[in-house]
Amino acid sequence: MHRELKYLWAYVIPGVLVAVLAMRGLMSYGGILVAFIAIPLLELLLSGTTKNMSAKEEEIVAKSPIFDLLLYSNVPIVWGLLSWYFYILLTVPLATYEYIGINISMGIFLGAMGINVAHELGHRDTWYEQIFTKLLLLPNLYTHFTIEHNRGHHVNIATEEDAASARYNEWLYAFWVRSVITAYFSAWRLEAKRLRAEGKPALSVHNEMIWLQILQLGYLGIVWWIGGTFLLLSAIQVAVGGFLMLETVNYIEHYGLRRRKTENGRYERVQPWHSWNSNHELGRIMLYELTRHSDHHYKTSRKYQVLRHFDESPQLPYGYPLSMICAMLPPLWFALMNPKVKAIAEKQATLPIS
Numbered sequence: 001m002h003r004e005l006k007y008l009w010a011y012v013i014p015g016v017l018v019a020v021l022a023m024r025g026l027m028s029y030g031g032i033l034v035a036f037i038a039i040p041l042l043e044l045l046l047s048g049t050t051k052n053m054s055a056k057e058e059e060i061v062a063k064s065p066i067f068d069l070l071l072y073s074n075v076p077i078v079w080g081l082l083s084w085y086f087y088i089l090l091t092v093p094l095a096t097y098e099y100i101g102i103n104i105s106m107g108i109f110l111g112a113m114g115i116n117v118a119h120e121l122g123h124r125d126t127w128y129e130q131i132f133t134k135l136l137l138l139p140n141l142y143t144h145f146t147i148e149h150n151r152g153h154h155v156n157i158a159t160e161e162d163a164a165s166a167r168y169n170e171w172l173y174a175f176w177v178r179s180v181i182t183a184y185f186s187a188w189r190l191e192a193k194r195l196r197a198e199g200k201p202a203l204s205v206h207n208e209m210i211w212l213q214i215l216q217l218g219y220l221g222i223v224w225w226i227g228g229t230f231l232l233l234s235a236i237q238v239a240v241g242g243f244l245m246l247e248t249v250n251y252i253e254h255y256g257l258r259r260r261k262t263e264n265g266r267y268e269r270v271q272p273w274h275s276w277n278s279n280h281e282l283g284r285i286m287l288y289e290l291t292r293h294s295d296h297h298y299k300t301s302r303k304y305q306v307l308r309h310f311d312e313s314p315q316l317p318y319g320y321p322l323s324m325i326c327a328m329l330p331p332l333w334f335a336l337m338n339p340k341v342k343a344i345a346e347k348q349a350t351l352p353i354s
Contacts, residue, residue, distance in 0.1 A: 007070050007305075009285045013112050020105045021084055028098045031105025035112070039282055040322035047321075048279030050309045058107050058306045067305045071288070074117045081109065082139050089234055090227050092330050103234065107241015110140050115246045116287055122146035123300045134212075138219055139235070141240035143212040144187035150300075151190045152183070157297060158259045158274040159267055164247075168256040168341060171330045173253050176244060195312050252276060252316060252323045253293050255333075256341035268353045270297050272310040275342055279309060280319030291320050312343055 022029045053061065055158045061067070085106055088094075094102070116300075118136035121129045122145070137143045148163070156162035163182035166175045191209045193194065215307035224232040257274050259267040278284070278291040292307040316323045317336050327333045 006285055007067070007288065009282070010070070010113075010288065013109060013286060014081060017081050017105055017109045021081070021088055024088075024094065024098050024102070024142060025290060028101025028105065030101075031108040032101075036325055037323055039286070040319065040325065043280040043282050043319035046281055048281050048284070050279055050311070052308045053306060062303055062306045064305075067303065068130065070119050071121060071304075072132060074113050075135050078110070078114050078136060078139065082106075085238070086223070086227065086231060086235075088233060103237050106238040108245060110238055110242030111245025112287065114140050114242055115142060115145065116249075116290060118145065119149065119246075119290070120288055120304050122150060127296050134215070138215060139174055139239060140246075141216055141220075141236070141239040142243045142246070143216055144184055144209060145246075147190055147208065148183045148187040151194075152186050154297065154300060157270055158254055158257045162254075164250040165254040165258075166251045166256065168338070169334060170255075172248065172251050172327045172333070173330075176247050179247050180243070206354040211260065219342075248324045248327060249290070249320065252320065252327050254300060255327075255337055257314070257344065260348070262353050266341070272298070273348065275313065276316050277309070277313040278316045278319050278323070282340075283319040283321060287320060 016030045016034045020028055023030075044184075085102070088102070089099075114136045118133045120135040121136070124130070124133075134143055137145055153162055153164045156165070158165050160167070163179045163186055166172075166179075170178075188209050191207055195202050195204070195206055198206075203210075211242055220232060220235065223235045227234075253276055255276065256273065256277070259270065259274055261267055272294040275293040275297055277293055280291065284291045289304040289307045292309060292313075294310050294313040295302060295307040318326065326336055
């Protein structure tokens with residue numbers, strides 16, 4: 001049971017947002033305080049672990065429904081707190097600094113508990129988990145994510161063709177623009193490709209991307225109908241905050257790492273050294289083991305609670321939150337990461353192409 005209970009720490013993030021919405025004032029910046037100050041400091045003090053479960057333990061844990069319920073609970077939490085956020089904007093006079101802080105905190109929350117959980121559920125096969133995925137992506141205006149992520153990123157990881165794999169010496173801010181735009185249009189192409197393979201026209205009722213745009217416009221239309229332009233712009237602002245959280249994570253997860261091409265022109269198989277990882281315990285728990293990223297790419301159907309550490313997996317110098325801060329300071333990021341990227345490339349060059 002202790003394995004299940006530790007993931008209750010993930011609820012610190014929505015707990016902080018409750019405090020933000022209830023207290024406001026300087027507490028409006030609670031999302032920044034916890035996600036990018038408190039957690040990084042704690043991770044500097046707390047050591048991580050490389051320990052993996054035994055095969056028997058993994059079999060038991062993988063089948064436990066509690067881990068799934070922990071994920072599903074984020075759907076009502078996200079929509080409940082989002083509704084409260086809209087209510088406060090419409091009924092409570094806010095100072096400009098409070099409005100800015102609440103929006104930043106809301107964006108952090110939507111990225112961590114919305115897109116991140118949707119990322120895990122988006123790899124599941126059941127119809128209700130697919131619905132949960134879309135509900136979590138909707139307030140982030142990123143419903144195309146699972147199409148591009150599952151059919152694009154997981155195929156093209158660590159190549160120039162992948163929108164989500166940051167290039168060597170690419171600034172985070174340039175990556176944001178490239179990844180956001182490229183991923184969106186890639187999702188349209190991937191969906192058209194799927195339909196052509198099925199003998200169906202791309203511009204038809206069978207195109208999921210069309211329905212996803214209708215869903216998002218419907219959401220924004222309802223927000224505008226309830227609260228006018230002010231509420232609409234606020235909804236867009238927190239959505240941007242949410243998906244930029246995702247893109248920052250994308251940036252640090254594959255920065256500078258590249259797969260080589262085989263003699264037949266294909267890329268080598270995805271290996272543990274094609275993703276940056278972190279074993280810092282607190283970040284692992286709060287992000288539902290996203291930081292053990294190599295194993296996720298090795299087998300996408302493996303549930304978060306049984307993701308493994310690989311000794312061959314390159315490790316970020318810090319946990320995810322502090323690494324994200326470093327990425328926002330490109331000279332510092334390059335000083336920390338470029339020597340590591342070069343060392344991996346040199347080691348990779350001595351290995352046979354798989």
